[in-house]
Amino acid sequence: MIVDDVFMTLGSANINLRSMAVDSELNICHENMAVTQPLRRRLWELHTKVFKDGASDNPDTAFKAWTYIANKNAERQKGGLAPIASLIAFSYMSGRRSTDD
Structure with missing residues (x-):
């Protein structure tokens, strides 16, 4: 996870008490x-390939490209x-929301 081009956390732990304290x-x-910032740019470039706006520092510009x-x-995909x-777009099939872990 990258936050504001400054904070970065990387690993196999989920961001919940069980993963951080027990697993x-x-x-x-x-x-x-x-x-952090060069890593974020590189990851966005990797996932947006030739669409340079996908790695833009401007969130609005990047989001439009995404x-x-x-x-x-x-x-x-249909073809x-x-x-x-x-x-790809996130596909959320259920209208149910929950705090289940």
């Missing part, structure tokens, strides 16, 4: 913008074609 998992975190990519991938980048 045998590993997680690291730091607050170093010199490391929406375009997700919509285009949905169209291509049996490969995705243009690795982003």
Whole structure:
């Protein structure tokens, strides 16, 4: 997880009490913008491929690119074609919400 291009946490632990206190998992975190911001940019570039706006520092610009990519991938999937980048829309099939762990 990357927050505000500064804080980063990386590992196998889920962000809940059980994972952090009981399970045998590993997680690291730091607050170093010199490391976090370039990593975020690289990850966004990786997942948006040639769509440079997908890695924009402007959230509105990036979100528009992500929406375009997700919509285009949905169209291509219906036609049996490969995705243009690795982003797809989140599919939430249930109207039920819960705090179940």
